[in-house]
Amino acid sequence: MAEFHAALSAAAARAEAALDALLPPDGPDPRGRLAAAMRHAALGGGKRLRAFLTIETAALFGADPKAADRAAAAVECLHAYSLVHDDMPCMDDDDLRRGKPTVHIAWDEATAVLAGDCLQTLAFEILVHPDTHPDPAIRAELALALARASGIDGMVGGQALDLGAETAETALGAEEIAALQHLKTGALIGFAAEAGAILGGAAADARDRLRAYACDLGAAFQIRDDLLDVEGDAGAAGKRLRKDADAGKATFVTVLGAEGARARAQALADSACARLEPYGARAAALAQAARYAVDRRA
Amino acid sequence: MAEFHAALSAAAARAEAALDALLPPDGPDPRGRLAAAMRHAALGGGKRLRAFLTIETAALFGADPKAADRAAAAVECLHAYSLVHDDMPCMDDDDLRRGKPTVHIAWDEATAVLAGDCLQTLAFEILVHPDTHPDPAIRAELALALARASGIDGMVGGQALDLGAETAETALGAEEIAALQHLKTGALIGFAAEAGAILGGAAADARDRLRAYACDLGAAFQIRDDLLDVEGDAGAAGKRLRKDADAGKATFVTVLGAEGARARAQALADSACARLEPYGARAAALAQAARYAVDRRA
Numbered sequence: 037m038a039e040f041h042a043a044l045s046a047a048a049a050r051a052e053a054a055l056d057a058l059l060p061p062d063g064p065d066p067r068g069r070l071a072a073a074m075r076h077a078a079l080g081g082g083k084r085l086r087a088f089l090t091i092e093t094a095a096l097f098g099a100d101p102k103a104a105d106r107a108a109a110a111v112e113c114l115h116a117y118s119l120v121h122d123d124m125p126c127m128d129d130d131d132l133r134r135g136k137p138t139v140h141i142a143w144d145e146a147t148a149v150l151a152g153d154c155l156q157t158l159a160f161e162i163l164v165h166p167d168t169h170p171d172p173a174i175r176a177e178l179a180l181a182l183a184r185a186s187g188i189d190g191m192v193g194g195q196a197l198d199l200g201a202e203t204a205e206t207a208l209g210a211e212e213i214a215a216l217q218h219l220k221t222g223a224l225i226g227f228a229a230e231a232g233a234i235l236g237g238a239a240a241d242a243r244d245r246l247r248a249y250a251c252d253l254g255a256a257f258q259i260r261d262d263l264l265d266v267e268g269d270a271g272a273a274g275k276r277l278r279k280d281a282d283a284g285k286a287t288f289v290t291v292l293g294a295e296g297a298r299a300r301a302q303a304l305a306d307s308a309c310a311r312l313e314p315y316g317a318r319a320a321a322l323a324q325a326a327r328y329a330v331d332r333r334a
Numbered sequence: 335m336a337e338f339h340a341a342l343s344a345a346a347a348r349a350e351a352a353l354d355a356l357l358p359p360d361g362p363d364p365r366g367r368l369a370a371a372m373r374h375a376a377l378g379g380g381k382r383l384r385a386f387l388t389i390e391t392a393a394l395f396g397a398d399p400k401a402a403d404r405a406a407a408a409v410e411c412l413h414a415y416s417l418v419h420d421d422m423p424c425m426d427d428d429d430l431r432r433g434k435p436t437v438h439i440a441w442d443e444a445t446a447v448l449a450g451d452c453l454q455t456l457a458f459e460i461l462v463h464p465d466t467h468p469d470p471a472i473r474a475e476l477a478l479a480l481a482r483a484s485g486i487d488g489m490v491g492g493q494a495l496d497l498g499a500e501t502a503e504t505a506l507g508a509e510e511i512a513a514l515q516h517l518k519t520g521a522l523i524g525f526a527a528e529a530g531a532i533l534g535g536a537a538a539d540a541r542d543r544l545r546a547y548a549c550d551l552g553a554a555f556q557i558r559d560d561l562l563d564v565e566g567d568a569g570a571a572g573k574r575l576r577k578d579a580d581a582g583k584a585t586f587v588t589v590l591g592a593e594g595a596r597a598r599a600q601a602l603a604d605s606a607c608a609r610l611e612p613y614g615a616r617a618a619a620l621a622q623a624a625r626y627a628v629d630r631r632a
Contacts, residue, residue, distance in 0.1 A: 060486050066498025067491045074486070121451060126443035145424035146497055149447070153419060153454065154490045160458045161481030164474040172471035176462040179477055183459035188358050188372070192452045193365045199444055200364025 040324030044088050047108065050101075051087030054109035055079055058162055073143050073151035074158075078116040081134030085257070085325070086111045086228035092322050093229045093246050096315060097236020103169050107178060107231045110162040114186055115224060117155035120148050122195065156186075169235060177234050185227035194220025207286040210300075217258045218251065225254035229322075245311050249322070252308035257329040259301040262287040263294060264334065301330040338622030342386050345406065348399075349385035352407035353377055356460055371441050371449035372456075376414040379432030383555070383623070384409045384526035390620050391527045391544050394613060395534020401467050405476060405529045408460040412484055413522060415453035418446050420493065454484075467533060475532050483525035492518025505584040508598075515556045516549065523552035527620075543609050547620070550606035555627040557599040560585040561592060562632065599628040 055078050062072035087108035094104030123130040123138040124145060131141050140148035162168060163178040184190060197216045201208050208216065229250035233243045266289055288297040308326035312319040353376050360370035385406035392402030421428040421436040422443060429439050438446035460466060461476040482488060495514045499506050506514065527548035531541045564587055586595040606624035610617040 066494040067486060069498070070486060070491070070494040117451075121447050124447065126447060147494075149419050149422065149425060150490050150494055150497075153415075153450070154486045156451065156454055157481050157485035157490070160477055161485060164462070164477040164481065172469075172474040175474045176464075176470040176477070179458060179462040179474070183455050183462065187455035187459060188365060188368060188452045192448050192455065193368070196364040196368040196445075196448055199448075200367070 037324050037328060039321040040328055043092060043321035044083065044085070044325070047088035047091040048084035050091060050105045051084050051108045051112055052079060054105040055112060058106070058109050058113075058158065069143070070147060070150055070154065073139050073147045074116075074155055076136070076142060077120045077139050077151055078113055078155060081136065082112075082115075084108075084112065086115055086225060088325065089225065089228040089250055089253075089322075090231045092319075092325075093232025094235050095232070096246075096318060096322070097233050097238045097242070099232060099235035099237075100169075103235050104232060106162055106165075106168045107235055108228075110159040110168075110178075110182070111224070111228045111231060113155045113162065114159040114182065117152040117159070118186075118191055118195075118224075120152040120155065124148055127195075127199075174234060174237070178231055181227055181230060181234065185223040190219055190223035190227075191221070194218070194223070202285065207284075208291075209286075210288065210291045213286060213288060213291065214255065217255060221258055222251045222254040225257075226251040245314070249308045249311040249326075252304045252311065253326045253329050256301040256304035256308065256326065259288045259297050259304070260330050260332060262289045263297055263301075264332075265289075266294070298330075305330045335622050335626060337619040338626055341390060341619040342381065342383070342623070345386035345389040346382035348389060348403045349382050349406045349410055350377060352403040353410060356404070356407050356411075356456070367441070368445060368448055368452065371437050371445045372414075372453055374434070374440060375418045375437050375449055376411055376453060379434065380410075380413075382406075382410065384413055384523060386623065387523065387526040387548055387551075387620075388529045390617075390623075391530025392533050393530070394544075394616060394620070395531050395536045395540070397530060397533035397535075398467075401533050402530060404460055404463075404466045405533055406526075408457040408466075408476075408480070409522065409526045409529060411453045411460065412457040412480065415450040415457070416484075416489055416493075416522075418450040418453065422446055425493075425497070472532060472535070476529060479525055479528060479532065483521040488517055488521035488525075489519070492516070492521070500583065505582075506589075507584075508586065508589045511584060511586060511589065512553065515553060519556055520549045520552040523555075524549045543612070547606050547609040547624075550602045550609065551624045551627050554599040554602035554606065554624065557586045557595050557602070558628050558630060560587045561595055561599075562630075563587075564592070596628075603628045 059075050059078060060071040062068050062075055090108040090111055091104045094107070119133060120139045122128050123133055124140050130138055132138065139151055159182065160179050163182060164175045169175050186192065194216055198220055201216065226247040230243050230247040233246045288300060292300060305326040309323045312323050357373050357376060358369040360366050360373055388406040388409055389402045392399070417431060418437045420426050421431055422438050428436055430436065437449055457480065458477055461480060462473045467473050484490065492514055496518055499514065524545040528541050528545040531544045586598060590598060603624040607621045610621050
């Protein structure tokens with residue numbers, strides 16, 4: 037796992053630096069206060085798995101590392117926006133995120149709405165800015181793929197399914213959970229990997245392959261989250277645990293049992309690695325990421 | 335005003351048809367329910383002033399009318415997202431919009447957050463889609479200009495200033511109100527007009543000229559809104575009135591008085607018309623729009 041951990045740390049540092057430069061400056065006036073909330077949400081937290089995927093796939097296809105850093109920052113802005121809105125009282129009602137108070141706790145709900153809104157806008161602004169790539173066709177393609185991954189046919193559609201499941205009379209089955217998570221988290225993780233391929237001018241089949249790899253990885257990661265949710269401790273995770281079980285929500289663990297969930301995650305990691313075979317040792321860190329998704333302790 | 339009213343009606347019908355085709359289909363499942371909330375927010379309402387500006391400026395620069403319809407739909411999606419979030423209880427807390435219940439009233443707050451989020455995503459998706467223009471440089475430029483007009487240096491920055499003004503110890507003066515409204519509503523109205531110029535491949539000075547025209551028009555329109563807010567009736571306006579006065583909020587009417595506000599709006603309309611002089615009679619509907627902004631009864 038040495039390549040993966042080194043690459044993840046490097047990607048996190050690069051994404052953090054890019055975000056710091058791209059996010060608006062905070063200050064004492066109302067816009068500076070909004071910028072501070074955006075920075076709180078987007079900086080200094082998370083594993084930066086999405087940034088890692090963009091930066092590693094960009095390297096695989098020979099893209100400019102500076103372009104990769106900008107695309108990685110855009111993906112992390114989009115992800116941060118979804119967390120800020122998802123944590124609000126009318127959604128998941130979470131007070132803690134990445135070990136810090138959530139935006140609506142540290143500021144207020146109105147600021148959480150606006151900070152999330154602005155982080156989404158910034159994600160698109162970064163991708164279509166000429167600094168991201170000299171070819172406007174690449175920039176437009178990045179923004180189109182991000183929009184598809186994060187709108188009603190992607191991430192937000194998955195959040196709608198998740199809210200619907202809470203009030204449904206019958207609990208979801210394994211394939212319904214898989215479909216929900218594919219939209220809610222898989223689509224954006226898939227885009228993160230595809231973004232590097234787009235930046236590198238990869239052909240459509242390579243783009244599809246990298247996206248499918250990341251969707252498998254993301255699904256495995258999510259199942260491991262469900263397992264950690266029943267096994268782990270909140271201090272290590274930096275967020276409230278057992279909230280799914282407390283809410284009576286179906287997860288792979290409740291539907292398949294812990295052993296069944298582990299087996300499914302393992303099969304997804306195997307599938308993710310198989311998709312990387314054409315790239316051999318050059319994709320070592322990406323393959324290790326799939327193994328890490330199912331072996332991690334937090 | 336005959337050209338303006340005919341052009342506004344035509345633009346509204348074209349934007350409505352484009353939105354109907356571009357918005358996701360509603361249905362009985364959770365994503366269909368989210369789509370229904372998006373359609374509720376984006377269809378069947380408003381004057382469609384932004385769509386008119388995009389469609390008219392596109393015609394002025396010889397752009398493809400179908401491209402103009404898509405860009406107009408994108409601007410209206412972005413505007414609709416801002417209204418859905420702005421109406422939420424933690425923001426302006428409005429129950430009524432365009433004579434219909436707001437999204438968080440007709441559905442719930444979580445649906446309002448997600449419907450707004452998805453409408454923003456859809457705005458960018460429409461602009462960068464190849465159907466909007468064959469040249470990706472035009473598509474990327476449209477998305478970049480929209481992001482700048484609607485993020486922290488534009489619309490959402492203005493909303494942050496507006497929220498800050500509510501809790502500030504001293505009321506805003508006329509120039510502070512102008513700066514706030516320039517961000518909150520002017521920036522997107524400016525983009526709406528600039529979008530047609532971008533689609534038509536206009537030079538930078540023409541883009542700037544059309545954007546400045548629309549910013550003047552938008553500012554005049556906003557002052558007329560403040561005047562109607564103290565003069566008008568809720569039935570004609572389709573929304574709650576006197577909420578600014580009730581909230582003790584500074585407007586041009588409270589700061590300059592009704593006569594002073596009327597004079598300022600008139601000067602802005604004059605400035606807007608002067609900017610259109612190079613285009614002569616071809617810009618008749620656009621010039622009439624600036625006159626309409628200050629003369630309208632609702």
